[in-house]
Amino acid sequence: MIEQRLSHERGSADHGWLKARFSFSFAHYWDPEQIGFSDLLVINDDQIAASKGFGTHPHKNMEIFTYILEGALEHKDSMGNGSVIKAGDIQLMSAGSGITHSEFNPSNSHKTHSLQIWVMPNTENTQPNYQQHSLSPEEKRGKLKLIISPDGEENSLYIRQDIRIYSGLFDAREQAIFTIPENRYVYLHVAKGSLIVNDLVFNAGDGARIRHERQLTFSHGDNAETLLFDMRPVESNYPYA
Template sequence: MTRMNMTVRHAADRGMADHGWLKSAHTFSFANYHDPEHMQYGPLRVINDDEVAGGGGFPPHQHQDAEIFSYVLEGSLEHKDSLGNGSTVSAGGVQYMSAGSGVVHSEFNPSADERVRFLQVWLLPSERGATPRYETMVVNAEDKAGKLKLFLSPDGRDGSMATRAQALVHAATLNGEQRIEHDLGVHEKAWLQVAAGTLRVNDVLLVKGDGVAIDGGGTLVLEGGEQAEVLLFEM
């Protein structure tokens, strides 16, 4: 039987960037941060922990053949793209874009004085050159309190958004006595990213910004949360 192996990617070891209006921590190689030991994990290519100051944002730029979502933790994030989409989501909201054959988009903070903090994630698609698409959803607080809420999957199961990446993506919050036990089933690889707070995963203490690569399948036990919020990727 394969034994689960967990490798922690500590928050302090991530690549850091400070552009004034943007502060970003890169779990994997991105932009000017290059680390051959941390290029991607399975189809998971980018996890950027971004803080954008009031009035700041990313000007229009193009993406192709990437599955991209922004999971908003604080404040609000506005999106516009060349497909004619425009939306604003706040904490708990998710903006998802399948770039496919190519799309130009911008993301910015609509507030003049409050920051927005979000995780921007890129997944590698299982098909190339597909028709671009865009979707949003809100992961309600009650749906992820002490349990995993699926919001992205290849087949759109259980009310999730359908992605072209081979990954199931869940969100959860844990505090106090809340406990989650989750069997990874057929998924040999998983990644857990701590977006906020602290918790223990299979008795390993993790803090805000930590990530953990999980290999070999098995059962995850999440407990001991202190205002914790996590994303779990099953691949």
């Protein structure tokens, strides 16, 4: 069963410098029907104005994944990390027992478009950790590339949860088939462009909860960029539900 949720059905916020869309309940946006899926709690689609960003703030016991679609983010944290995350880069920060960090758009003329994704960890109060990796378009072109996993396999980033995250780019005749492992749930998020998955049309910002399916076929992409989350078959691990 593929349960689509279209882009315009998401929550939203407009702070002037920050325009955000929320796939799941977050901050002031609360929908009891949208409180995450399995261990996936947050997908925030953020557009950050030039020279603006998030000041220093804390996190604890959360796996925080940042995926840059356009522009860049300058990151600093209490672990001593300082880096610029650019389009095509992925960053995974395991907050563990507690960290503080800041994120700013370093450009004085261009916006940054990013996804910030939160995953509930399978263990608490661990040592905080930071990882960053750059992926070329060729690594994701016409296929689903494993980018985050619990074992760090295939040069993916290591996450403290039973979840595997894939990224893919699809255009024109490019096709891919993803076989869902037995007794697993999948969440699909289309970040850019459009494509067809199992005869359903997905456009930028659309997502879907996927249960009891065995195979997903990706085709007819139009500058499409997508993320796929392979997860435990539980409905929600939202900590405040």
